[in-house]
C-alpha cells in the first residue's frame with residue numbers, strides 16, 4: 727500500500743501537529759517557491775479512520791465511493807487499498823478506476839441516463855451493475871447489455887434539511903415503480919436493487935430513515951409486480 731501511495735504528493739506530519747499548523751507550513755512552502763497555484767490539503771488518516779468506523783458500524787454494507795466527489799488519484803488509491811467499492815457516473819470514471827486496478831465487480835455505473843456507447847463499454851469491461859430511472863434507459867440497456875444487473879433509482883422525498891436538493895434531478899417517482907418494473911420484466915431484464923440520494927449534505931438522520939422506508943415500500947411493490 728505504502729509503495730503505491732508514496733509515488734504521489736504525500737507528507738507525513740507529527741501526530742501532535744494541528745491542521746492550522748499544517749496549512750501554515752504549506753503556505754510558507756508555497757510562498758518560498760513563489761507559487762500561486764491553488765492547493766488543498768486532505769487528511770488521509772481521517773479518511774482511513776472514517777472508512778474503518780463505517781466497516782465496524784455497518785459490517786454488512788459495502789460503501790461505494792462516488793468518484794465525482796473528489797477524483798484526486800491519491801485519495802482514490804487509498805480507497806482502493808482499503809477495499810472500497812466505487813460509484814462511477816461516466817465511462818471516464820470507470821476507465822480511471824479500472825486503471826487503478828479496481829475490478830469490474832467493485833464498480834457500479836450509477837448514472838441513470840447513459841449514452842448507448844457507454845453502456846456498450848460497460849458491457850465490454852464487465853461492469854454489470856448499473857442504475858436506471860426511466861423507460862428509455864431500460865430499452866437502451868436491453869439493446870446492448872441485456873444481462874446487466876439493474877438498480878432502480880428513486881426520487882427522494884423533499885426536505886429542507888439538505889444543502890443541495892436531489893428532488894428534481896435523478897430518480898423516478900414511487901408511483902412509476904410498478905410501470906418500470908413491469909417493463910423490465912417484459913424486456914427480460916434483471917432488477918437487483920433500489921437506490922436513492924437524499925440530497926447533498928443532509929444533516930437530518932431521520933430523513934435517511936424516511937427514505938429507507940420508502941425504499942422498503944418500493945421493494946414490496948417490486949415483489950407484487952413480479953408475482954402478478
Ligand SMILES: Cc1ncc(COP(=O)(O)O)c(C=O)c1O
Nearest residue numbers: 792795813836896923925926927
Ligand atoms: C449516485 C450519486 N452518488 C453521489 C453523488 C454525489 O453526491 P454528493 O454531492 O452529495 O456527494 C451524486 C450526485 O449527483 C449521485 O447522483
